[in-house]
Amino acid sequence: MFADLAEQLRIREQKGLRRTRQIADSSQASHITIDGCDYLAFSSNDYLGLANHPExxxxxCDGARLYGVGAGASHLINGHSAAHHDLETALATFTGFPRALLFSTGYMANIGMVTALAGREDAVFADKLNHASLNDAALLSRAQFIRYPHCDLAALEQRLATVQARRKLVISDAVFSMEGDIAPIRRLIELCERYHAWLLLDDAHGFGVLGEQGRGSLFLPGSAHPHSPSLVYMATLGKAAGVFGAFVAAQPEVIETLVQSARSYIYTTATPPLLAHALLTSVRLIGQDEWRREALRRNIAQLKQGLQSSPWKLLPSVTPIQPLLIGDSVEAVRISQGLREQGILVPAIRPPTVPQGTARLRISLSATHQPDDIQRLVRALHDLAPS
Structure with missing residues (x-):
């Protein structure tokens, strides 16, 4: 048994696909300490710089004094605190939905909502570049799992028109986590309404960053506000919001269905109320601190300008996710390691996370990065380019 596992690990290492963990010795910021060494980090989802915000x-701390450290029970026993309730109300108001429901993680939210809304007699239609959690959710639902080419709505429509099912669900990232591009949300909604399908939208990387007051991808010009009743919206709270958790927002009937049927909600201890208490502050800061999104936009523009002459091309993205396409996995690891030796952290993303031949550096920008930080990264990448 162990020899087989060791051989699999050896092959993974040989292909440049073996992952390793790093130990952070500092709080999350654009400059962090990893394994005792100081780095300029372009590897965090803390897009607005809120993870270490003093407020x-x-x-x-106030939440810990009010509620203690742990929730002590699941939401449906006696673990649902006033802090959870107030945060759900605030998130529903902020995103423009009638109700919202907290989950421990985005992965659990996706598993819970897909499996609660789809079963053996149903069909789930998924963009091929969706996050792994959406794919796993579709498989767990036991529904017919039908994938369509990335953002190809003609192909999606053909599948919606021909597949017979009791219930149809289209599931898609709003911002694709490894590409940085944005789904055609309004057209997806129109298509789902035409074919009487639900649309489940994962806005993990758009909430807090995009749209009016950072309310997410639904509030981009020409997107989806006012919301369609067929829309079920998920966003995470450990990225731009800077804390931990996730939520689903939708019509009351959908949320109540999740309360009654979403196993990843029912059968787990509630998240610590102190985190919900902190997130109330986070939602307020997201709405009021427009300067954070303005700083992000400036950083994105500076990076694009600086890498125009690079032999590697940035994929089209207006989000903090700026993928630099390398192609070969071993080469991507070489460049990532070369940056690390210069005190810069940028992860190499390799198959199976991305398709074969599309290994990349995933540059994640934050509002707290300064112009000198961006320039330092650009110079280091040019130094590592093949001559």
């Missing part, structure tokens, strides 16, 4: 730290 959130103070709110978490």
């Amino acid at each position: 959130l730290i103070a709110s978490a």
Whole structure:
């Protein structure tokens, strides 16, 4: 048994696909300490720089004094605190939905909502570049699992028109986590309404960053506001919001169905109320601190300008996710390691996370990155380019 596992690990290492963990010795920021060494980091989802915000730290401390450290039970026993309830109300208001429901993670939210809304007699239609959690959710639902080419709505429509099912669900990232591009949300909604399908939208990387006041991808010009009743919206709270968790927002009947049937909600201890208390502050800061999104936009523009003459091309993205396409996995690891030796952290993303031949550096920008930080990264990448 162990020899077989060891051989599999050896092959993974040989292909440049073996992953390793790093130990962070500092709080999350654009400059962090990993394994005792200081780095300039372009590897975090803390897009707005809120993970170490003093007001959130103070709110978490206040929450601990009010509610203790642990929730002590699942939401449906006696673990649903006033902090959870207030945060759900605030998130529903912020995103423009009648109700919202907290989950421990985005992975659990996707598993819960897909499996609660689809079963053996149903069909799930998924973009081929969706996050792994959406794919796993579709498989767990036991529904017919039908994938369509990335953002190809003609192909999706053909499948919606020909597949017979009791219930149809289209599931898609809003911002694709490894590409940085944005789904055609309004057209997806129109298609789902035409074919009487639900649309489940994962906005993990758009919430807090995109749209009016950072309310997410639904609030981009020409997107989906006012919301369609067929839309079920998920966003995470550990990325731009800077804390932990996730939520689903939708019509009351959908949320109540999740409360009654979503196994990843029912059969788990509620997240610590102190985190919900801190997130109330986070939602307020997201809405009021427009300067954070303006700083992100400036950083994105500076990076694009600086890498125009690079032999590697940035994929089209207006989001903090800026993928630099390398192609070969071993080469991507070489460049990532070369950056690390210069004190810069940028992860190499390789198959199976992305398709074969599309290994890349995933540059994640934050509002807290300064112009000198961006320039330092650009110079280092040019130095590592093949001559």
